[in-house]
Amino acid sequence: MFKKKDIFFKTFEEMADTLVExxxxxxxxxxxxxxxxxxxxxxxxxxxxxxxxxxxxxxELNKTFITPIEREDxxxxxxxxxxxxxxxxxxxxxxxMYYVHEKDEYITLFGDILLRSANQIKKAxxxxxxxKLLAIREPNIAxxxxxxxADDLLRVAVKSLFANVKDPIELIKRKEIYEMLxxxxxxxxxxxxxxESIIMRNS
Numbered sequence: 001m002f003k004k005k006d007i008f009f010k011t012f013e014e015m016a017d018t019l020v021e022x023x024x025x026x027x028x029x030x031x032x033x034x035x036x037x038x039x040x041x042x043x044x045x046x047x048x049x050x051x052x053x054x055x056x057x058x059x060e061l062n063k064t065f066i067t068p069i070e071r072e073d074x075x076x077x078x079x080x081x082x083x084x085x086x087x088x089x090x091x092x093x094x095x096x097m098y099y100v101h102e103k104d105e106y107i108t109l110f111g112d113i114l115l116r117s118a119n120q121i122k123k124a125x126x127x128x129x130x131x132k133l134l135a136i137r138e139p140n141i142a143x144x145x146x147x148x149x150a151d152d153l154l155r156v157a158v159k160s161l162f163a164n165v166k167d168p169i170e171l172i173k174r175k176e177i178y179e180m181l182x183x184x185x186x187x188x189x190x191x192x193x194x195x196e197s198i199i200m201r202n203s
Contacts, residue, residue: 022046027111043092087184106157150185
C-alpha cells in the first residue's frame with residue numbers, strides 16, 4: 001500500500017514540526033505581550049515557512065503519477081495543516097492590530113490547549129508516515145477532546161468578559177481574539193477528521 005517515505009510524507013513531517021514550533025512560540029508569547037510587533041512578525045515567519053511546504057506539495061502533486069495516499073487526501077491534509085498555521089498567525093496579528101499588551105488568563109489557557117493539540121497532530125502525522133494507521137486514532141481522539149475543552153473555555157471566557165469588562169472596545173477586541181483562538185482548535189479538529197478519512201480509505 002505504501003512505498004518508502006517520500007517527499008509528501010517528509011514534507012508533512014516538516015509541516016507538523018513547524019506547527020509545534022509556531023504554537024510553542026505563540027503559547028510562550030501570550031504570557032509576555034510587551035513587544036506585540038516582534039511577536040506578530042515572528043508568527044508571520046512561521047506561517048510563511050508553512051506556505052513553502054504547501055507549494056512543495058502542490059509542485060510534487062503536479063509531477064508525481066503514483067502518490068503514497070490518494071491525491072485528494074494529500075490535498076485535504078495539506079490544506080487542513082496550513083489552516084491551523086494561518087489561524088494561529090491571524091490570532092497573533094490581532095494583538096498588534098488591536099494594541100493588546102496585557103496578558104489574559106483565558107488567552108494563556110487557549111495557548112495551552114493549542115500547544116497540546118499541535119503535539120497530538122505531530123504525533124498523528126509521524127504515525128501516518130510510519131504507516132501505523134490505526135494508531136492514529138489515539139491522537140485523533142485527544143485532538144477532539146481538546147477541541148471540546150476549547151468550546152467550554154470560550155463560553156467561560158466570554159461570560160467573564162461581559163461580567164467584568166466595562167470598556168466596550170476592550171470587550172470587542174478580547175471577544176474576537178477568544179473566538180479566533182477557539183476557531184483555530186476547530187482547524188486542529190479538521191486535521192484529525194482528514195486523518196480519520198485517510199485511515200478508513202487505507203485500512
